[in-house]
Amino acid sequence: MMSKEKRRVPKLRFPGFTEDWEQRKFSDLYEKISEKNDLSYSLNKIISVANMYYKSDAKVSNEEYLKTYNIFRYGEIAFEGNKSKDFAYGRFVENTIGDGIISHVFEVFRPIVKYDIYFWKYYINYEPIMGKVLSRCTKKTTMMTNLVAKDFLKETVLVPTLAEQKQIGTLLNTLDKFITLHQRKLDNLRLKKKALLQKLFPKNGERYPELRFPGFTDAWEQRKLGECMDSFEYGLNAAAKEYDGTHKYIRITDIDDETHNFIQSNLTSPDIDFNSDVSDYKLNINDIVFARTGASVGKTYLYNPSDGDLYYAGFLIRGKVNEACDAGFIYQNTLTRDYDSFIRITSQRSGQPGVNSKEYATFRLNIPCKDEQEKISELLNRLDKLFTLHQRKLDHLQLKKKALLQQMFV
Template sequence: MMSKEKRRVPKLRFPGFTEDWEQRKFSDLYEKISEKNDLSYSLDKIISVANMYYKSDAKVSNEEYLRTYNIFRYGEIAFEGNKSKNFAYGRFVENTIGDGIISHVFEVFRPIVKYDIYFWKYYINYEPIMGKVLSRCTKKTTMMTNLVAKDFLKETILVPTLAEQKQIGTLLNTLDKFITLHQRKLDNLKLKKKALLQKLFPKNGERYPELRFPGFTDTWEQRKLGDYLIQYTEITTQNNQYPVLTSSRKGLFFQTDYYDGNQIASKDNTGYNIVPYGYFTYRHMSDDEIFHFNINYIVDKGIVSTLYPVFTTKNLNSNYLQLQLNYGSEFRKYAVLLKQGGSRTYMYFNKLKDLKLTISTSIDEQEIIAKFFISFEKLITLHQRKLDHLKLQKKALLQQMFV
């Protein structure tokens, strides 16, 4: 009896709720429908099932094709068969935005009992429970899974009372709104950083940045980068002499942290480049990212593959240079012309040294630009941590409030 009770009662409940959740067949909760669009709904009412919004850029070959679309009403659920890391057998998505239409490839189910829309929004989409259900009532294809509706309706799920559904749904929906608000704040900060970076460094061919800190008026000068760089060529003499580092667009990481311990550079890293604290390394990149420059601020000495050159600066602020190389237009234009390789591009250090960069010759101006963006980045990091914490709280609540 005890084990049965544990299965039917969530770990975390609102006061006043003590009864077991009731085991119900999906056929007692939903019915499969196939309500076709009679052209009452036009292009502006096509809904993205994956992201739950009206698709402003939707296109069809002709208006008549809209008759093949299924009507998808507020409160109904649709099955999306795309397999992913988070949804091994596809997933159900609830319509929380209003009536519209979706492609005929999505099967639609309508609730036939009283329900709380926000409770079911999260519950019907919760992989630890629904993944087991869908594993038994879907058929795998190459890229997607197909739902067998009659088998799905035979499956069962534990359901709380409507009053408890409303309490849970309100809490989770409020938390989601809070998460969305923090995400917008974070995105706005990142956009501001990008805009400031564009204004605080001169555009190609210009000698003054659009925006400057007070007290600085001198012309920026074009200089050969090699005059300010010192290559560092020390390599490891034994395996695992220092921690292996991974250079990415998001920064420099211990490789075991970056890959969650599932990937190592090689079994033997003897002969790898050593990166002392405060020194640069840069990695080849794919697509339009070209390259990304990182400074070792995480360990006294780390190591990287010999594909990644290591250097430091003289008479030039390192943090300032990192910003200009990563976000300025001059290096990007240079790299597009001189990069080597195919899908993975690289650039030897001797080519990097030939770059002519328009820089501030004032160390004070370099330092103030660098300090400003370091402070800005700390603010972004703080907001990112708050957002990550809220998402962890939501995950913990889902685990404890669902059976």
């Protein structure tokens, strides 16, 4: 009896709420509707169900085709059958932006009881609960799942009072606003960094950048990447094992796609004998590693001593930057359009894309004097640190939201 009681209340609640959540059939909460567009809604009111916004680039063969579209009103839910790693059987999405129209392939349900729109926005989309429901009322096809509406309406879900819905919905929506704010800051920093890279480095074929620090006027020299390196070396051919507390293993997947930082979660160690001499595979200051194969070919990481003892894996190539060049400046060159273009062309293979050490050595880049290199590197590194700070705040907020969902939903 006690276990049943526990299952009907969430772990975390607002003060004043003690009663059990009520088990309700979805047919008590929603009704299936099929309200067709009579051309009251035009192209500018087509809603993206996946992202919940009005499409600005929507196109149809002719205006009459809009009559096949379903009207999708504020507060209603639509079933999207696309399977993904996050939603094994598709998902429900609530309309939180306003009335509009959606393709006839999406089934629409209208609430028939008083409800809090933001509570249901998160609850109806929460995979740990809705995934189990949808596993019993959908049919799989090759690419999507089809909802069996009558079966869905027979399913049940635990529902709190309207007052508790409002408290939960307000909290989660407020948290989402903070997440959106930090995401915008990140996006703005990305744009600022992108603009700086274009101005701080000479454009293709030119020898002077658009933006320079005071006191620097000399033309930049074109060199090959190989001239900036003491050597290129391939990494360890070893499997990963449980982290031993000291020796960290860096593989392609351990380099963050956005920040190019070493990912410190899920640490591993290389499965090798550390009593033998493996110092050649340990990263040092001024080392840059390059991904040499696969979808992430070209991805780079500049060694940061604060990351600890790092040993690099076989699908990475280590370049040791020589004393004539600043390692940070060389690394920033691997984030430019010219570098992206080089990787796109050079990596073309009959099988998986790839770039070997001899090919990396041929990448041409423009080089100023070392003092100017260091100035540019320092500026961009400060921006990268700010980017990392905002990314960590964003990650923290997303983890907090995940924890709240787990504790506030039954």
